[in-house]
Every structure is written in C-alpha cells, then in structure tokens.
Amino acid sequence: MAFWFLLIFKTTLKVNISFPKIFFIIATTFALFAIFVVARPILIPISFALLISFILLPLAIRFENAGVNRMGAAMFAILSTILVLGGGIYLFSTQIISMTGEFSNFQGKVIQIFAETTAWLNSNMRIVPNLEKDELMDQLKNWLSESSGSLVQQTFSGSAGFIAGLIATIIFTFLFLIYRAGFKQAFVLFYPEEKRGQAMRMLKSIQMVGQKYLVGVILIVIIIGIINSVALLIIGIDYPFFFGFLAAILAIIPYVGTTLGATIPVLYAFMTYDSLWTPIAVSITFWAIQVVESNFLSPKIVGGTLKVNALAAIISIIVGASVWGIAGMILFLPFTAMLKVVCQEYDDLKPIALFIGEQNVKEKSIDIKALSHWRVKLKDWFSKL
Structure with missing residues (x-):
C-alpha cells in the first residue's frame, strides 16, 4: 500500500523520489515512537510537570512579587497546590473507607447474580450437564479467594509506580519553575537575532495554550x-x-x-x-x-482554548493511547494544540496548522496560499533527492 502511495505521489508531482531517503524518514519516525515508548517512565512525568508549571507560574510570580525568592516562590506554589489536593483526597478517603466495609456484600451479590444467570442459561441450553447453582457459587468464591492475592500485589505495584511518577512530576515542576528564565533564554538562542522576538511570542503562545x-x-x-x-x-x-x-x-x-x-x-x-x-x-x-x-x-x-478539529483530536488521542496509555490520551491533546501554535509561526508549516485547526472558511482563505507554497517547496525538496 505504501508503495502505491509513493508511486501515485511521484506521478502527481512528477519528481524522482529516492526510496532509500523515504525509508530513512519512515525508520526515523518509528525510532521516535520507540523512544517515546522506552523512555515513557521519564517523559510522562516531564510532560505533566511542563503543563503543571504553566498553571503554577502566575501563582509563583505573585509570591515573587511579594518578596519571596524564586526557589521559595516555586516551593510555596507547589505546596499550596498539594495542600488543596490533599484536603480533597482526605475528604474522599473517608467515603472510600466506608465503602470498603460494603465490599463483602458487593462480592456476595455479584457471585449470586452470576451464578443465577449461568444456571438459567445452562438450564435452557444444557451447556454443562448436572450443574448446580450452589456448586457454582462455591467455585466462584474459591476462585475469588485465590485471585485476591495477585490482585493485591498488582494494586500495590501499580500504586508504587504511580507514587514514584507523582514524586518525579513534583520535582520536575519545581525545576521548571526555578529555571524558567534559563530555559527561555536557551530556547531563544536557537534562533537568529532577527527572529528571537518571534520565538518569544511563540513560546508565550504555547504557554497560554497549556495554561x-x-x-x-x-x-x-x-x-x-x-x-x-x-x-x-x-x-x-x-x-x-x-x-x-x-x-x-x-x-x-x-x-x-x-x-x-x-x-x-x-x-x-x-x-x-x-x-x-x-x-x-x-x-x-x-x-x-x-x-x-x-x-x-x-x-x-x-x-x-485548543481550537483543534475532531479528526486531529481523535488521531492524537489514539496515538497517545498507543504510546503512553491513559497518560498519553490526556497529554497528547494539548500537545497537539501546542504543535498547531508552532506551525502557525512558519509559512512552510502553516498547512499543518490548517489540518490540525478548526477549518472554517476564513482559515481556508488565509492559508490556501501557504498550502500551494508548501506543495512547491515539497516538490523542490523531492527533486533534490
């Protein structure tokens, strides 16, 4: 299928495509996905910390304006958030503790409903001869008691991983807040001097999207x-x-x-x-x-705030789920909106912003020229391969 796509693309643009180059691009894409998967224990906390630092930045700046140094302001902003979340968790934990006392009743009712349903189906379809409901309930109770140990172990290991990721997220958030000036300066220095103002505007736009x-x-x-x-x-x-x-x-x-x-x-x-x-x-x-x-x-x-069309949102969620699971489903949607902001700052990448963004008539009339320009640039690039 990929071969026919490249053949049609070659015929349409009337250029000579270097298949080794195309293979290199595809291999690089798969390598990036592999890096995302392998490095997920470190990339997921960093990504969450980046978004959290966006929303805590105004609070940290208020503490700094009150006379607190940058490190103390970052610490107070994080501690304030932890106290608010901790209070909510404490309120809900009391209800969770009360619910655990009713778990045995839930378990007995689930076993009873499952046994009655299975016995009714067996009485009408004769799947298993001489099946008794009481015997089936005893077997289900034994199975639940045997599997409870592995369930507790899986819950403990999952909780330990979550706590480790949470601690890493807090640490990265603190570092992002105290070193934000250096990060901005390093980011701007990648651009020529005449484009550093554009780089700062783009960085602020990305920050506002996340916030x-x-x-x-x-x-x-x-x-x-x-x-x-x-x-x-x-x-x-x-x-x-x-x-x-x-x-x-x-x-x-x-x-x-x-x-x-x-x-x-x-x-x-x-x-x-x-x-x-x-x-x-x-x-x-x-x-x-x-x-x-x-x-x-x-x-x-x-x-x-996102201004991302449904197709781009669904694709970002599917890709995020395949790479980082539930965390990817949450993170990749705002990151797609940030990618749209980056693409809007470059004429050659504006068609990508058009594909990602909400495609109303006004956007089409503005960006159709950039789309044609991008097609010419792509044709020139392939002709040099």
Whole structure:
C-alpha cells in the first residue's frame, strides 16, 4: 500500500523520489515512537510537570512579587497546590473507607447474580450437564479467594509506580519553575537575532495554550462534579459527592473517561438497591449531563482554548493511547494544540496548522496560499533527492 502511495505521489508531482531517503524518514519516525515508548517512565512525568508549571507560574510570580525568592516562590506554589489536593483526597478517603466495609456484600451479590444467570442459561441450553447453582457459587468464591492475592500485589505495584511518577512530576515542576528564565533564554538562542522576538511570542503562545487548557479542565471538573453530586443526591445514591467528582475526574480522559465514570455509580446502584429504576435513573442522569457537557460546557470552556478539529483530536488521542496509555490520551491533546501554535509561526508549516485547526472558511482563505507554497517547496525538496 505504501508503495502505491509513493508511486501515485511521484506521478502527481512528477519528481524522482529516492526510496532509500523515504525509508530513512519512515525508520526515523518509528525510532521516535520507540523512544517515546522506552523512555515513557521519564517523559510522562516531564510532560505533566511542563503543563503543571504553566498553571503554577502566575501563582509563583505573585509570591515573587511579594518578596519571596524564586526557589521559595516555586516551593510555596507547589505546596499550596498539594495542600488543596490533599484536603480533597482526605475528604474522599473517608467515603472510600466506608465503602470498603460494603465490599463483602458487593462480592456476595455479584457471585449470586452470576451464578443465577449461568444456571438459567445452562438450564435452557444444557451447556454443562448436572450443574448446580450452589456448586457454582462455591467455585466462584474459591476462585475469588485465590485471585485476591495477585490482585493485591498488582494494586500495590501499580500504586508504587504511580507514587514514584507523582514524586518525579513534583520535582520536575519545581525545576521548571526555578529555571524558567534559563530555559527561555536557551530556547531563544536557537534562533537568529532577527527572529528571537518571534520565538518569544511563540513560546508565550504555547504557554497560554497549556495554561488555559488546564484551567478549563479544572473548571469542567468542578462544574460537572457539583452537577453529578447534586443529581445523585436527589436520586438517593449513597456517597454522592464521591461518585460525582470521581466521574468528573475520569471525564478528563477523552471519550473513554465519561463512560467509565458513569459505569461505576450505575454498577453500585445495581448492586446496592433492589429496584432496577435506581440504576436506570443514574444512567439517564449521567447521559443527560454528558450531553450538556459535550455540547455546551466543554466547547465553550476548553474547546475554545485548543481550537483543534475532531479528526486531529481523535488521531492524537489514539496515538497517545498507543504510546503512553491513559497518560498519553490526556497529554497528547494539548500537545497537539501546542504543535498547531508552532506551525502557525512558519509559512512552510502553516498547512499543518490548517489540518490540525478548526477549518472554517476564513482559515481556508488565509492559508490556501501557504498550502500551494508548501506543495512547491515539497516538490523542490523531492527533486533534490
């Protein structure tokens, strides 16, 4: 397929394509992806720290204006954030501890429902002869008791990795805040003197994109968390604020998070309440809230800061998930918006910004000239291969 694509491309532009050069470009691309995968333990904390430093920078500057030195200002900004997050975690931890006491009841009800469903299917289809429901329940209990040890071990190892990544993110955020002037100066020195002003504008635009994106995400989490909690409280679900804000936090994960966040309270309602109307009411409520969030809140609060079209957003999420998992799904979307900002600063790269951005009529009329210019440049480049 790649061969036919290159052949059509060669015929269209009427240039001589050097296939070794093309192979080198493709190999380099795959090598970069391999580096992203291999170096993910260090690149993921650095990426999160970069975004967090964008939002903590105004707070650190306020501390500096109050007379605190740069290192102390960075430390106070990070500690303030940790205290706020720690307070929220403490409030939710009390509800989590209360829920753990009900886990045995959940486990027994899950086993009972699964055994009854399996026995009913077997009685109608005769998959396994002489299958008794009590025997099946005993086997399920034994299997759960045997697998609980490995589950605890996996949870412990996953928690240890998360804590290590969190500590690394805090350290990198602190370093980004105290060494930001040196980083800016080093970045600008890569450009000729006459283009250093353009480089500074581009750097500030990238910073504003990351900062506005994070602020928008935080606002969405707070608004949706309050709406979810009030709705669950009206329905009568236990621990409404825990489930409401958990669903709002999971909604940060594009496309997948909203479904996962709604599934957890629905399953809890199904396992806890005898009436089927309770989980149905929770499902309908979360569906309605998701419609409002997707069509009104996110486009106004977050979408306006990114200005990335749906195709580019979906591709960035898929690539991010394949490279860095859930962290990549969260990080690659704002990084795609930052890439758009970089491409807008260069005439030869403006077509890429057009492909990534929201393609309205005005953008097309402005960038179509740059698109033609880029095609000529590409043709000249291939003719030299």
